Amino acid sequence: MSEITYESVDGVARITINRPEARNSINNAVVQGLHAAWRRFAESDDRVAVLGAAGDQAFSAGADLKDMPRDVWTCMPNLSVPCDKPIICAVNGFAVGAGATMVMLADMAVAEEQSQFIYPEAKIGAFAGIMAGFPPRMQYKAGLEWLMTGDPMTAQRAYEIGLVNRVVPKGQGMTSALELAGKIARNAPLVVQAMKSIAAGTLPVSPSAQHYPQRAMLDRIASSNDVKEGVASFKEKRAPKFTGS
The missing domain is CATH 1.10.12.10 (Lyase 2-enoyl-coa Hydratase, Chain  A, domain 2)
Incomplete structure (x- = not known):
């Protein structure tokens, strides 16, 4: 079974973390698979990517403590593989640690109402530094409180501070994300890519x-x-x- 699957339909790349038995935690195979998926998407004719996860419990429980991943940054959207095409996260449950970082680094995100976002590094004394770049992507004071306390954040609160674009009922996250991706994919690709490139260029x-x-x-x-x-x-x-x- 592949830890990462890639499907292409009507200009939309559907990329899935496929480890539901481990709450889609990130091991070395996931890191390598996602990095390959981002490279494939960047080089493909697909116009939009949607990153989701198998099962109904977690988008990602973060790093797999039984198989600690190396170079986690290489699996992050918009970080190790430059790409002007939009990337959307479909969050269907817990997004913990590196899983929450993926959502932060994506261009857009849809979260199911039961989803929770947890960044526990302040409580365990470990920090990779990537999440510290959050200020352009959510409210500064609210985001800093979330990171420094390590407390769970609801999907509604994530929407209020700008981490996600919309909150939808349980089970409708991927459907909603694909609907959003489809609308974007039907628009002029050169314009969409220019919008992302120029907008991203204005961010610190x-x-x-x-x-x-x-x-x-x-x-x-x-x-x-x-x-x-x-x-x-x-x-x-x-x-x-x-x-x-």
Whole structure:
């Protein structure tokens, strides 16, 4: 069973975290699968993406403590894979830790009425830093209270402070998100992409949001064939033959 599924219908990419037995918690397979999905979406003809989760208990319970994921930032929407096309989250239950961060980083979100958003890092003494870039995406004072207390936030409150666009009855989250995505997908794609690109360009960029894309570029260089070739040519006292890979 694949932890991440990707379906494309009428210009809409439906990306699903498929670990309902683990409340869609994020392990290394989910990180790798979501990163691949974002790359596929960015390079595809799909015009809008909807990120949802299997089952009816949780959008994501956050990091899987039994298989702690590495480089979680690489699975986040709009962070490791640049993309001017809109990404919508369909939240169908608990969104905890990294799951809540995905919602924050998405361009839009629909939440079912029973959903709760929890960011527990202040209570457990761990913080990756990505969520600190929330101010352009929800009210500052309300968002800071939520993060610093670690208290659960209801879907209605998430709507009130701008974390989600709309709240819908239980079981209708994906339907509502796909309806929204369909409306956008039928519009002029170049205009939609320009709207996102220009709007995103007006938002302040947090230090973490600046750091991670640069880290991705440097990590790629560090693991490249050119590095190996450069070292080998130095040892062999010959001119290197770089391939850009």
